[in-house]
Amino acid sequence: MPINEYSDGEDMSIDAAPATNSLAGVASAHANARQPGNAPLGSGLEARGIHAWFGKHLALENVSLDFASGTVTALIGPSGCGKSTFIRTLNRMHEFIPSAAMAGEVLLDGQDIYSKGMDVTKIRLQIGMVFQKPNPFPSMTIGENVLSGLKLAQLKVENKDELMQECLERAGLWAEVKDRLGAHAGGLSGGQQQRLCIARALAVKPKVLLMDEPCSALDPGSTLRIEDTIGQLAQTMTIIIVTHNMQQAARVSDYTAFFLSDGGPGNMIEVGPTNEIFSRPRDQRTENYVSGRFG
Amino acid sequence: MSATISQRPVPPAAREITTKPRTSDRIFRGVVTGFGMASLAILTLIGLFLALRGFQTFKHEGLHFLTGVKWESVTSDSGKVTTDFGVGAMLIGTVLIACVALVVGVPLSVLSALYLSFYVPERLKKLLVSVVDLMAAFPSILYGLWGFFILMPMVEYWAKLLYKYLRWIPIFDAPQPFFERSPFVAGIVLAIMIIPIVTSVSREIFAQTPLDRVQAAYALGATRWAMIKTVVLPFGSSGIVGGAMLGLGRAFGETVAVFSVLNIVFKVNFHILYGTGGNIASMIILKWGEATGDETKALLAAGFILFVLTLLVNMLANFIVRRTLKSGK
Amino acid sequence: MANTVISPVQPQKPWKATKLELLPTVLILLGTVVATYVFVAVTPMKGKLAYAFIFFVFGTSAISIRNWVKLGRAAAKDALASSIAFTGAAIVFLPVISILWTTIYKGIPGLHWTLFTQSMFTASYSDPVSKGGLLHALVGTLYLIFISIIVSVPMGILTALYLTEIKGRGSKFIQFVVQAMSGVPSVVAGLFIFAALIVSTPIKASAIAGAFALSILMIPTVTRTAQEVLLLVPNDLREAGQALGATQWRTVATIVVPAARNGLITATILGVARIAGETAPLLFTIGGSDNLNWNPFKDYQGALPFYVWKGLLLGTPESIQRAWTGILVLLTLVLILFVLARTLGGRRMKK
Numbered sequence: 009m010p011i012n013e014y015s016d017g018e019d020m021s022i023d024a025a026p027a028t029n030s031l032a033g034v035a036s037a038h039a040n041a042r043q044p045g046n047a048p049l050g051s052g053l054e055a056r057g058i059h060a061w062f063g064k065h066l067a068l069e070n071v072s073l074d075f076a077s078g079t080v081t082a083l084i085g086p087s088g089c090g091k092s093t094f095i096r097t098l099n100r101m102h103e104f105i106p107s108a109a110m111a112g113e114v115l116l117d118g119q120d121i122y123s124k125g126m127d128v129t130k131i132r133l134q135i136g137m138v139f140q141k142p143n144p145f146p147s148m149t150i151g152e153n154v155l156s157g158l159k160l161a162q163l164k165v166e167n168k169d170e171l172m173q174e175c176l177e178r179a180g181l182w183a184e185v186k187d188r189l190g191a192h193a194g195g196l197s198g199g200q201q202q203r204l205c206i207a208r209a210l211a212v213k214p215k216v217l218l219m220d221e222p223c224s225a226l227d228p229g230s231t232l233r234i235e236d237t238i239g240q241l242a243q244t245m246t247i248i249i250v251t252h253n254m255q256q257a258a259r260v261s262d263y264t265a266f267f268l269s270d271g272g273p274g275n276m277i278e279v280g281p282t283n284e285i286f287s288r289p290r291d292q293r294t295e296n297y298v299s300g301r302f303g
Numbered sequence: 304m305s306a307t308i309s310q311r312p313v314p315p316a317a318r319e320i321t322t323k324p325r326t327s328d329r330i331f332r333g334v335v336t337g338f339g340m341a342s343l344a345i346l347t348l349i350g351l352f353l354a355l356r357g358f359q360t361f362k363h364e365g366l367h368f369l370t371g372v373k374w375e376s377v378t379s380d381s382g383k384v385t386t387d388f389g390v391g392a393m394l395i396g397t398v399l400i401a402c403v404a405l406v407v408g409v410p411l412s413v414l415s416a417l418y419l420s421f422y423v424p425e426r427l428k429k430l431l432v433s434v435v436d437l438m439a440a441f442p443s444i445l446y447g448l449w450g451f452f453i454l455m456p457m458v459e460y461w462a463k464l465l466y467k468y469l470r471w472i473p474i475f476d477a478p479q480p481f482f483e484r485s486p487f488v489a490g491i492v493l494a495i496m497i498i499p500i501v502t503s504v505s506r507e508i509f510a511q512t513p514l515d516r517v518q519a520a521y522a523l524g525a526t527r528w529a530m531i532k533t534v535v536l537p538f539g540s541s542g543i544v545g546g547a548m549l550g551l552g553r554a555f556g557e558t559v560a561v562f563s564v565l566n567i568v569f570k571v572n573f574h575i576l577y578g579t580g581g582n583i584a585s586m587i588i589l590k591w592g593e594a595t596g597d598e599t600k601a602l603l604a605a606g607f608i609l610f611v612l613t614l615l616v617n618m619l620a621n622f623i624v625r626r627t628l629k630s631g632k
Numbered sequence: 633m634a635n636t637v638i639s640p641v642q643p644q645k646p647w648k649a650t651k652l653e654l655l656p657t658v659l660i661l662l663g664t665v666v667a668t669y670v671f672v673a674v675t676p677m678k679g680k681l682a683y684a685f686i687f688f689v690f691g692t693s694a695i696s697i698r699n700w701v702k703l704g705r706a707a708a709k710d711a712l713a714s715s716i717a718f719t720g721a722a723i724v725f726l727p728v729i730s731i732l733w734t735t736i737y738k739g740i741p742g743l744h745w746t747l748f749t750q751s752m753f754t755a756s757y758s759d760p761v762s763k764g765g766l767l768h769a770l771v772g773t774l775y776l777i778f779i780s781i782i783v784s785v786p787m788g789i790l791t792a793l794y795l796t797e798i799k800g801r802g803s804k805f806i807q808f809v810v811q812a813m814s815g816v817p818s819v820v821a822g823l824f825i826f827a828a829l830i831v832s833t834p835i836k837a838s839a840i841a842g843a844f845a846l847s848i849l850m851i852p853t854v855t856r857t858a859q860e861v862l863l864l865v866p867n868d869l870r871e872a873g874q875a876l877g878a879t880q881w882r883t884v885a886t887i888v889v890p891a892a893r894n895g896l897i898t899a900t901i902l903g904v905a906r907i908a909g910e911t912a913p914l915l916f917t918i919g920g921s922d923n924l925n926w927n928p929f930k931d932y933q934g935a936l937p938f939y940v941w942k943g944l945l946l947g948t949p950e951s952i953q954r955a956w957t958g959i960l961v962l963l964t965l966v967l968i969l970f971v972l973a974r975t976l977g978g979r980r981m982k983k
Contacts, residue, residue: 061643070641101522102649109643122646124653127703133524143515147537160525160533162706205519212524265425324880331881332798337669338787339794339802342855343809345848349824351912356827388908391765420715431721433974441731442909443818444937445959448944451733452738452952461681470731495727502724524707549815556817558912563944584819588915607822610816617815621808 010101052077053098053135053216058112059273060093060102068114069091069273073265075216080238080247082257085239086302090274094267095218098136098248100128103249111129111162116215133161136214140221142201144193144208151189153204157212171211179207180237199230206237212275217241219249257273258286266294312569349610355605360597364388374569374590388601390608392571396486397612398583400561401554403490403575408497409547415498416505421527424457432506439499447563450492455564458488462576477577479569484566486580492560495517497550504546508539538630545623553617556609558584583609639952654886660698669794688719732963739960742953747961751934758945758950766958767923769939772839773965775928776918776935777904780850787847788854789889792899794860795855797870797884801822813870814852821848822913830917837919839928840936845913854903860893865973893964894976905966936962 016151053075060068068090075081080233083091096102100121111121121131144153154172158165165171172189181203185196193204200221202222209217219238223231238247238260257264264286265279278285278294289295296302324332354361361368363386372388378384420432462482469475482488512535519531562585572579586600587609594602668687672678677686686814688896692715700708715879747765755764791810829835865888889896916921919932920942936958943955 010530059641059643099522101518103647104518104521109645110686111641124646124650127707128647129524129526129703129706131524135517137522139518139522141515143513143519145516145519145533146539151390156520157523160523160529160706161521162704162709196338207525208519223836246702253402307967325882328879331879335790335794335798336802337792338848339798339806341787341853342791342806342813346809346813346816348828349820352824356831370751372635391885400947411720411724414717415724418717418721424723431725434725437967438728438906438911438971440966442911442959442962442966443909444909444944445731445735445963448955448959449727449734451944452729454727459678465679480845487720494752498724526710528710529706531713556815556819558817558819559941583910584817587819587823588912591915596657603827604969606820612822613811613815613820614816615682618808618812620815623730 010042023211028220034256034267047079051082052079053248054115055094055098055116056113058094058097058114059110060090060097061109062105063106066273067270068097068273071267071276072112073276073279075246075248076243077246079263080242080261081263081265082261083250083267084252084254084257085274085277086295086297087252088265088267089269090265092220094195094276095220095248095250095275098216098218099132099137101137105213116118116236129161133157133163133212134214135216135218135250136212137218137220138202138222141225142198142205144201144204146192146194148193149190150185150193150196150204153193154207154211161212163212164235167191169176175207175210176204178210178237178241179203180233181207197230198244199226199233202226202230202234204243206234210241214245216246216248219247220280221250224252231256252288254300258282263300266291268297321329345601347613351612353603353607353610357600357607360388360601362605364601368601369394369608372571374586374601384595384597386601388598388604390583390586391603392569393563393567393581393583393586393605394608395571395573396567397555397583397609399573399575400486400489400565400580401551402491403487404493404554405551406499407491408494408550409501409543412498412501412550413505413543414544416509417531417535419502420509421443421531435499435502438495439503443496443560444563446492446496447560450560450564451490455483455488456491458491459483462487466576471588471625476571477574479577482576483578484564484580485576485578486565486572487575488563489561489580490563490575491583492564493554493557496557496560497553498613500553501543501550504549504624505539505543508542508546508624509535512538513627540614540625542624542627543621545627548616548620548623552613556584556613557582557617558588561585561616562588574615609625638722648688656698657695660694661691663878664694670799672852679742686713691715692719701832716955735783735956735963737795738953740957742957747957751924752939753924757954758948759950761957763952766934766936766939766954766961767782768922768934768957769923769936770961771926772918772933772938773872773908773962775839775933776843776914777908778929779840780846781900781904782924783843784850784854784903788851788899788903789853789858789896791855791886792858797857797880797888810843810852810855813848814856818849818910819912821845822916824848826916834915837917837932838927838929838930839918839933842914842918842929842933846907846910849910849913850903854899854904857899857902858892858896864893864895873942898973898977901920901969901976905969905973908966908969909956909962911939911941914938915941938966 036249051104055073058071059066071094073081083095083190085091089098093102096267100116102110110122114122116131116134120126126145128299148156151172153166154175157163173182173186174187184200193201196204206222223234228235233254238249241247249260261282263279264282266277266289267274268277269275278289278291280290286298289298364371368389370391371386371387372392373389375387376384377386415435419428420436423431459482462485465475466477466480466482516534516538517530520534525533561582565580565582565585566578567581567586567589568579569581570579583605587605590602592600664687667690668683671686671690672682690714695715696708699711700915708838742761744762746762746768748767750765751762751768752766753768758981793808795807796940822845825841829841829844830837835841866921869891872879873887878886912937914937918938920938921932921934925931925933940955940958940962943951944957
């Protein structure tokens with residue numbers, strides 16, 4: 009099994025789980041993919057041999073991972089394991105750090121988003137992102153916030169009101185805000201703001217939604233509502249969620265990838281269907297983490 | 304049982320924590336506090352002394368000192384001195400020139416702050432920021448000298464063009480085609496002088512733009528400009544206003560540079576291209592040389608007006624800037 | 633897929649434009665140069681201003697249109713905005729280059745050795761520039777700087793200590809006052825010293841009166857910079873000192889101030905740079921002597937800005953030459969101070 013396909017020649021010293029970092033592991037994941045019961049929604053997102061640097065510091069080493077459409081993948085691992093860095097390479101938010109560099113490919117519908125001539129703004133329209141802290145635009149009303157992506161990217165839409173309602177409904181916020189769409193977003197609670205941010209991300213019709221610890225700043229009630237929303241959205245799009253909370257990963261995801269750094273760069277240790285990762289992980293370190301022995 | 308529950312336990316009174324500072328600390332705190340108050344004392348003294356020395360003028364001229372446009376001291380044959388001092392024309396001139404400086408300088412400052420914050424290549428950034436800071440350190444007499452010999456001929460040419468094509472706009476008209484040492488030239492020199500301060504305040508404010516909003520915009524597929532328009536400018540607009548007002552304060556008080564490139568005439572003139580203008584600060588040094596007695600007092604009174612004017616503008620500006628900076632944190 | 637073996641992975645920045653990708657932009661700009669030249673030649677417009685303006689209009693539209701065709705409306709607007717921002721910044725930097733160049737170009741012909749060994753005691757401003765010098769002005773400026781440092785640095789640093797260490801009820805207000813003070817016009821500072829000292833006390837126009845006026849301008853600069861560096865001293869250090877049983881005074885004197893030493897020196901230098909070239913306050917306070925005066929407490933004193941001022945006002949070719957040379961010397965002084973403050977300040981930041 010070609011485990012060194014993308015390795016940089018240095019010993020990766022992952023002997024316990026030879027399959028995990030290779031495509032084979034993901035391929036087996038594919039076989040078990042949730043069958044949404046309808047036509048495939050495009051070919052999803054594939055990350056191949058992703059390395060990420062900050063200056064000279066290698067933060068993430070050789071991660072290859074496929075995300076089938078219609079699935080939710082959770083990225084778990086202790087702080088500093090590179091999972092947030094990884095998710096930010098997937099929609100090219102990584103490059104905003106001036107010293108950042110990367111290697112590898114991210115394929116969206118078979119096309120490398122880092123290849124020359126790709127318009128980065130169009131890529132981010134297709135791969136939306138929700139952040140840790142709710143960040144609606146305070147100068148805009150709730151309604152304007154939902155449609156802000158269209159304005160930012162200069163997109164024209166036939167029926168704005170319909171789109172606004174649809175996005176807010178999908179984000180599970182419509183019932184709460186339908187009477188005050190003209191109010192400023194700052195008046196919403198934290199959980200509502202985060203759902204507004206999800207609605208905002210949905211309005212530009214992305215194929216993939218990245219969520220970087222979307223619930224870590226929220227109370228348990230709001231967290232549950234957001235998890236509900238994620239479950240709904242997963243029927244129509246690919247969702248990748250970074251989370252600290254293992255219960256959350258178990259609740260919302262179909263697949264789980266475990267990231268770990270042993271002081272050096274972060275690696276992906278293991279990926280598989282969520283129930284397998286939590287019930288019978290192949291790697292000892294994964295088992296230690298999911299059983300709460302560290303992290 | 305229920306009776307005891309409904310009665311909330313009375314919280315104990317907070318203990319008072321008393322620390323008696325040691326003598327050395329008391330002296331330290333006393334001295335430092337004393338010096339802390341010194342700035343206040345100096346500022347008060349400035350106002351007090353100028354007002355005191357100018358008092359006679361205020362009393363004699365009354366409100367006319369602000370509205371009058373003449374600056375005369377006539378000794379009649381009988382030896383009686385009649386004075387007519389008014390800073391009206393100079394006040395209008397000061398505001399007019401400062402307005403030219405703002406109209407020219409603020410857009411350029413905001414553009415270069417945007418460039419330095421969001422566009423400049425990383426390698427050049429430090430150098431260019433230093434250059435802007437260096438501009439602020441140039442002596443004002445250098446601006447005067449350069450303005451007179453290098454800039455004025457150029458600006459005169461621009462003024463001719465403006466006069467030729469835009470004369471139908473009243474402020475670009477002129478009674479005579481005489482464009483040397485006009486408020487326009489002085490305004491451009493002042494614009495260059497306020498650019499560093501407005502640029503660095505704007506840059507400081509842009510740097511405080513909440514990063515999560517910036518990222519949110521980019522993650523929604525915004526181009527750099529779309530991000531700036533939706534996130535940076537709404538956040539920074541009031542700070543830019545504050546920065547512009549700091550520049551305005553600077554422009555009101557500038558003396559030597561304006562003096563070098565302005566033809567000071569005691570006459571109200573709104574034609575910015577026409578070589579006739581006024582500026583309180585420059586007027587003071589123009590008249591200082593030959594001033595005696597009453598005129599000196601009148602000049603001190605004019606200084607008081609200038610002091611109050613710049614103080615008000617500055618305090619308002621600082622208030623706005625600080626409020627904006629705080630809102631970003 | 634399995635057959636491809638990627639050799640040792642190198643960090644890449646795929647988002648950075650390569651040289652090849654910059655080529656079209658360069659070609660567009662070159663084309664714009666030609667188009668501008670032709671356009672200005674065939675229309676009645678003429679002059680540098682016309683070239684600059686047409687170049688800006690053509691270049692900006694060409695790049696924006698290219699982006700529109702290639703990437704769409706949003707990208708076109710982005711290109712338009714970035715070229716406007718670039719142009720704005722370029723316009724800002726042009727005067728700096730012009731000022732530096734003019735000062736050197738016009739100042740150098742007046743440089744000669746006697747400049748630093750003679751005063752204007754025996755020469756008049758209209759004499760050939762080889763006669764007389766600016767020693768008196770240099771001495772005056774150094775006196776002014778020296779006395780201003782003695783007055784302003786303790787005051788500025790102690791005020792900064794009040795703002796950062798005591799944090800009393802009044803500190804917010806004092807902060808406000810310091811900021812207001814930094815906006816006091818220099819001419820007002822001069823008038824104040826005239827009205828408060830020269831008119832009514834035994835202190836007459838001299839270096840010390842001038843230095844007092846300059847101190848009013850220098851104190852806020854020193855205070856604000858000193859405050860910034862004192863705030864950079866970690867609070868742990870202060871707490872550590874006090875936890876060891878030291879008094880606040882000992883803590884500040886032995887821990888906080890030494891930790892901020894470099895920054896405080898920077899604050900001083902920035903303050904000096906602020907006042908070294910001030911002219912307006914001196915017109916009321918130092919008398920503007922042409923003779924060498926070694927006594928800073930008595931009699932009229934000269935200063936470099938004053939020397940330049942006199943040369944400019946007199947308006948003869950020789951006096952103007954003196955003004956340019958004087959400003960060259962003054963600018964060199966300011967530049968040295970500026971670079972010093974930068975290098976010291978830079979080292980502080982790295983720590």
